[in-house]
Amino acid sequence: MITMKDIIREGNPTLREVAEEVVLPLSDEDIKLGEEMMEFLHNSQDPVKAEELGLRGGVGLAAPQLDISKRIIAVHVPSGDLENPEPTLSAVMYNPKILSHSVQDACLGEGEGCLSVDREVPGYVVRHNKITLSYVDASGVKQKIRLKNYEAIVVQHEIDHLNGVMFYDHINQENPYALKDGVLVIE
Numbered sequence: 186m187i188t189m190k191d192i193i194r195e196g197n198p199t200l201r202e203v204a205e206e207v208v209l210p211l212s213d214e215d216i217k218l219g220e221e222m223m224e225f226l227h228n229s230q231d232p233v234k235a236e237e238l239g240l241r242g243g244v245g246l247a248a249p250q251l252d253i254s255k256r257i258i259a260v261h262v263p264s265g266d267l268e269n270p271e272p273t274l275s276a277v278m279y280n281p282k283i284l285s286h287s288v289q290d291a292c293l294g295e296g297e298g299c300l301s302v303d304r305e306v307p308g309y310v311v312r313h314n315k316i317t318l319s320y321v322d323a324s325g326v327k328q329k330i331r332l333k334n335y336e337a338i339v340v341q342h343e344i345d346h347l348n349g350v351m352f353y354d355h356i357n358q359e360n361p362y363a364l365k366d367g368v369l370v371i372e
């Protein structure tokens with residue numbers, strides 16, 4: 186079972202590598218890894234388990250964060266209201282690829298953090314507001330989906346990890362809260 190000790194932190198060179206595409210058909214090993222990554226996200230969002238296991242509440246995870254330089258990500262975005270337990274996005278994605286994106290950019294009003302970064306790095310992380318994404322799912326089926334707003338931000342944050350990019354690479358050094366006209370701030 187994945188816990189925080191399995192997650193590498195900034196400074197580990199693996200976080201700056203470009204990860205390798207996963208070979209298809211998916212191996213049992215890669216399928217199992219995806220399941221474990223999703224289990225981590227579920228556990229991390231369960232107050233009892235997160236407390237027991239000392240987990241930070243995670244919404245996404247990329248294989249390079251486990252020191253495995255493969256193009257695998259897991260995302261689990263809760264719906265946000267307790268009545269509706271259905272997550273708005275929950276998927277293990279193999280070889281995810283952004284096919285196209287909106288001209289419209291967006292950022293989280295709160296800025297971003299990272300499970301591999303044990304410090305606050307303030308500032309806006311400007312990303313695409315909408316993306317069209319292809320990936321292979323855990324059943325080996327090629328999927329093509331469109332995402333926007335928070336879900337799109339999460340997936341872009343995870344795909345960055347597959348390309349050795351950290352969220353703070355996007356922050357404007359001169360003025361971390363500088364915003365070009367028209368960037369949507371997502372609260």
Ligand SMILES: CC(C)(C)[C@H](NC(=O)Nc1cc(F)cc(F)c1)C(=O)N(CC(=O)NO)CC1CCCC1
Nearest residue numbers: 230241242243244245246263297298299300339342
């Ligand atoms: C770094 C951390 C603060 C833990 C961040 N979570 C988060 O922003 N909020 C959150 C946590 C939940 F459990 C459920 C929920 F809906 C929201 C996160 O998981 N990531 C993922 C990560 O580090 N992947 O490598 C960072 C987010 C910043 C923007 C998108 C992902």
Ligand SMILES: [Zn+2]
Nearest residue numbers: 298299300301
């Ligand atoms: Zn991260």
